[in-house]
Amino acid sequence: GAVVSQHPSRVICKSGTSVKIECRSLDFQATTMFWYRQFPKQSLMLMATSNEGSKATYEQGVEKDKFLINHASLTLSTLTVTSAHPEDSSFYICCASGAGGRVETQYFGPGTRLLVL
Amino acid sequence: SQQGEEDPQALSIQEGENATMNCSYKTSINNLQWYRQNSGRGLVHLILIRSNEREKHSGRLRVTLDTSKKSSSLLITASRAADTASYFCATDVTGGGNKLTFGTGTQLKVEL
16 A cells, blocks of 8 residues: 655654644655544544645634644645644644545554653 | 544453444445554554445454444454454545544453
C-alpha cells in the first residue's frame, strides 16, 4: 500500500509555543488530506479536511485560527498548533486520500504525539 | 461527531478463543473499514467492506455488514496474544467527501 509519513513522531514543547507537524505522501499524489486528533483512551476525531490548493474545512468545535492547516502540494500537508496549551496534548494523525485514482482509499500516517508542558 | 458505536468497549479472552466486536452506525455509507491500533501506535488497516457486500474474509478475520440494521461485526478466530489491541470501525459516509468517521473502539485483551 501507499506510504504516508509524519514528522516529528513525538514532540514536547512549552505552553505558548507553536508546533508544526508535517504529513507527506511518499509515493502517490494525495488530493485530500484529513487531520485527526486522538486523546488517550479515546477514538479518533476528525479535525479538518484539506484539498490541495484550497482552504481547509474544519469540523465543528475546532478552532481554525489555532490549528492552521496548509496543503500546498499533492505530497505535503502541515498542521500547525499555534500557542499550544496542555489541553492540546494529544496524538495527531494525518490521512491521505486520492491515491492511485481510487477515491475510497485512505492511508494513515504513523501519528505525532504532542505533549505540551 | 462519532458515527459509530462499538461494543463491547472492552473484551478479555483466552488465547485460542474467538473475539467478536460489533459496530453500529447512523447514516448511509459507501464502505466500512476496520482498523487495529496497538497502544500508543498508529493505525493498521485490517479490512474494507463495501456497502453492497455482506461478508468478507481475510486470514483469521471475518467481517459482516448489514446495511438494513446499519451494523457490522468483526470476528477474530483463534486469537493470539499479539491480537491484543484496540479495534475501531470507520465509516466512509455517502456524500462525506471520502472522510472516515470512527467508532468508539473496542479494547481487546488476549491472555495466555
